Amino acid sequence: MATTLYRVIKHGFQNFWRQRLLSVATLLVILLALLVFEGLMIFNTVSNKAFDTIQDKIDVSVYFKTTAPEDDILRIKQSLEGLSEVKSVDYISRDKALDTFKAAHANDQTISQAIQQLGENPLEASLNVKAKNPSQYSVIASYLQNDSLKDLVDKVSYQQNQVVIERLAKIVNIGRQGGLALTAIFAFLAILVAFNTILLAIYSNREEVEVMRLVGASDMFIRGPYIVEGVIYGVISAVLSLAITAPLVYFVSPYLRVFIPGMDLISYFTSNIFKILGYQLLFGTIIGVVSSLIAIRRYLKT
Amino acid sequence: MIHFQNVSKDYNNHHALTDVTFKIVPKEFVSIVGRSGAGKSTIVKLLIGEDKPTKGRVIFGHYDVGKLKSRELPRLRRHIGTVFQDFKLLPSKNVYENIAFALEVASRPEHEIYDYVMEVLDLVDLRGKVKNFMNELSGGEKQRVAIARAMVNRPDVIVADEPTGNLDPVNTMGIISLLTKINELGTTVILATHNKDIVNQLGRRVLVVEDGRLVRDEENGRYSV
Numbered sequence: 404m405a406t407t408l409y410r411v412i413k414h415g416f417q418n419f420w421r422q423r424l425l426s427v428a429t430l431l432v433i434l435l436a437l438l439v440f441e442g443l444m445i446f447n448t449v450s451n452k453a454f455d456t457i458q459d460k461i462d463v464s465v466y467f468k469t470t471a472p473e474d475d476i477l478r479i480k481q482s483l484e485g486l487s488e489v490k491s492v493d494y495i496s497r498d499k500a501l502d503t504f505k506a507a508h509a510n511d512q513t514i515s516q517a518i519q520q521l522g523e524n525p526l527e528a529s530l531n532v533k534a535k536n537p538s539q540y541s542v543i544a545s546y547l548q549n550d551s552l553k554d555l556v557d558k559v560s561y562q563q564n565q566v567v568i569e570r571l572a573k574i575v576n577i578g579r580q581g582g583l584a585l586t587a588i589f590a591f592l593a594i595l596v597a598f599n600t601i602l603l604a605i606y607s608n609r610e611e612v613e614v615m616r617l618v619g620a621s622d623m624f625i626r627g628p629y630i631v632e633g634v635i636y637g638v639i640s641a642v643l644s645l646a647i648t649a650p651l652v653y654f655v656s657p658y659l660r661v662f663i664p665g666m667d668l669i670s671y672f673t674s675n676i677f678k679i680l681g682y683q684l685l686f687g688t689i690i691g692v693v694s695s696l697i698a699i700r701r702y703l704k705t
Numbered sequence: 706m707i708h709f710q711n712v713s714k715d716y717n718n719h720h721a722l723t724d725v726t727f728k729i730v731p732k733e734f735v736s737i738v739g740r741s742g743a744g745k746s747t748i749v750k751l752l753i754g755e756d757k758p759t760k761g762r763v764i765f766g767h768y769d770v771g772k773l774k775s776r777e778l779p780r781l782r783r784h785i786g787t788v789f790q791d792f793k794l795l796p797s798k799n800v801y802e803n804i805a806f807a808l809e810v811a812s813r814p815e816h817e818i819y820d821y822v823m824e825v826l827d828l829v830d831l832r833g834k835v836k837n838f839m840n841e842l843s844g845g846e847k848q849r850v851a852i853a854r855a856m857v858n859r860p861d862v863i864v865a866d867e868p869t870g871n872l873d874p875v876n877t878m879g880i881i882s883l884l885t886k887i888n889e890l891g892t893t894v895i896l897a898t899h900n901k902d903i904v905n906q907l908g909r910r911v912l913v914v915e916d917g918r919l920v921r922d923e924e925n926g927r928y929s930v
């Protein structure tokens with residue numbers, strides 16, 4: 404058994420080396436497939452981060468009449484938090500609103516004087532609501548415009564921003580779905596091409612398979628070396644694809660940060676490097692081994 | 706040792722073999738002759754389990770060849786050395802590796818492999834070409850590699866299907882005398898050919914096949930068209 408294993412591995416490496424041209428061609432295609440996978444992984448991370456950033460900027464604010472009691476406002480806050488569409492609710496009291504306002508206009512003499520002369524706080528308390536999904540703001544807005552709240556609520560910011568919010572929501576959703584679809588399509592294409600290449604490579608070996616059978620080689624002895632070759636393809640292309648993407652990531656990362664604040668591609672890449680390498684090894688060897696097995700099956704049947 | 710019992714083989718309604726019966730005992734040298742398309746290769750394929758008989762039984766030693774499952778075939782094939790017109794060698798392996806392959810698949814130990822391979826290389830007179838690849842050999846040399854590979858497992862029988870079909874007269878004589886020598890060393894040889902000169906010169910047992918039927922079976926036979 405050990406000798407057979409040793410011989411199978413030996414033949415695998417021998418075939419890989421002796422049919423260099425074929426091996427390199429196959430290797431390049433698997434490498435390409437892995438680069439596509441890795442590109443998609445990074446693309447999804449970046450775009451999700453980008454969409455998160457956009458989504459985070461969208462919210463709906465309800466402003467309460469200055470006469471509305473704080474207890475009522477806090478009760479509304481609680482009931483909002485109970486809604487399944489709501490991600491978070493921030494309460495901004497009248498005092499806090501005034502502080503923020505003062506701080507924002509600290510340098511503006513006329514405004515600070517005007518406020519002082521007014522004597523009382525003219526600002527309204529508000530609730531700042533963020534939805535889990537941007538398409539749900541209309542639901543939240545209509546909840547807030549309910550007749551029962553009419554006496555408390557002064558205005559809901561949604562009406563003014565409705566068009567913008569809806570458009571952003573659409574962009575974010577389409578973007579996420581599109582990214583997913585694109586990932587699926589490219590991954591499918593990459594796998595298809597890689598499989599095809601290996602099927603062809605083994606097709607060119609079909610006469611050898613027949614010869615081995617005539618000489619009395621068991622199926623395992625015939626298949627084994629192709630499996631070994633598949634593993635070699637997987638390992639080499641995984642390492643190569645990582646070696647190619649690493650410098651690209653370092654180069655692109657600073658530019659990305661300009662567009663998407665908080666997006667640190669380098670640290671994402673380095674902290675996940677073993678996970679990425681692991682996936683690559685897994686994908687690479689699966690493509691290499693599975694397609695070899697499928698191709699060989701056809702020539703082993705009698 | 707080999708027994709074809711009322712064997713018929715049809716390929717989609719075409720009768721390639723019809724009711725063929727014969728026996729071959731150990732150490733015999735048997736030629737199967739007949740025109741191209743007569744059914745010689747079909748007999749060979751049935752013997753090595755490459756095809757199954759439509760009717761009848763093919764017995765080899767204790768194997769009922771027609772009933773073997775495909776995973777049982779490798780065992781049978783290690784008892785039969787095969788030689789073909791188109792050599793069927795592995796192009797990405799050199800002479801040594803091609804011959805050693807037959808022993809490797811039979812799980813023989815490494816040191817034994819070396820000795821056995823060198824021995825058959827002497828027999829076919831190719832010791833000088835151990836490291837050569839197939840595209841560096843002449844047709845006659847390739848066929849000698851194929852014979853060496855067929856021999857190296859020390860099989861009970863060597864089956865050669867038109868082994869000289871691609872060779873010139875000089876190499877043809879070389880291969881035939883090699884097969885004769887192998888037979889003298891104690892191995893059964895079955896030679897399928899349509900070359901009547903070879904057969905007549907051999908003066909051994911001849912099975913004549915015509916249109917899928919065995920029409921003659923003679924010791925010291927001759928073959929005339």
Ligand SMILES: Nc1ncnc2c1ncn2[C@@H]1O[C@H](COP(=O)(O)OP(=O)(O)O)[C@@H](O)[C@H]1O
Pocket residue numbers: 716717719720721739740741742743744745746747748
């Ligand atoms: N795989 C096959 N499918 C269909 N017909 C076949 C097949 N193999 C052989 N035959 C037919 O069977 C007959 C005998 O063929 P074969 O045994 O190869 O002849 P020979 O070797 O004597 O030249 C021929 O008519 C050939 O066309």
Ligand SMILES: [Mg+2]
Pocket residue numbers: 742745746747866867
């Ligand atoms: Mg033939």
